[in-house]
Amino acid sequence: MAPIRNQTCTGCRMKVPIGTIAVLMRDEDIQLCGSCGRYLYLPPELPPEPLPEPAPKKRRGRPPKVKTAA
Ligand SMILES: [Zn+2]
Numbered sequence: 001m002a003p004i005r006n007q008t009c010t011g012c013r014m015k016v017p018i019g020t021i022a023v024l025m026r027d028e029d030i031q032l033c034g035s036c037g038r039y040l041y042l043p044p045e046l047p048p049e050p051l052p053e054p055a056p057k058k059r060r061g062r063p064p065k066v067k068t069a070a
Contacts, residue, residue, distance in 0.1 A: 002038040012036035 002011030004024070009016050014035040023029050024042050031040045 001041055002033060002036070003043040004040055005043065009033040009036065009038065009040060011038040016040060 002009050004010070004016050004021060007016050007018065007021060008014065011033060012035045014033065016031075016033065020031045020040065021042070024031055024040060032038065033040050
């Protein structure tokens with residue numbers, strides 16, 4: 001897999017179509033780089049746009065902190 005940076009595949013330094021990035025941002029489907037064939041993904045530390053994501057699915061080993069019910 002290769003992360004996308006500045007709309008560019010870091011695996012081969014080729015520009016990634018914005019449509020491909022949009023699909024990745026919406027988490028609709030996986031995308032392959034048209035040049036090197038790597039799986040593309042958006043690195044989480046670079047949020048490209050503030051998308052309204054109500055429930056991000058993340059797997060963490062730790063359970064969420066339980067607050068005492070008010
Ligand atoms: Zn590539």
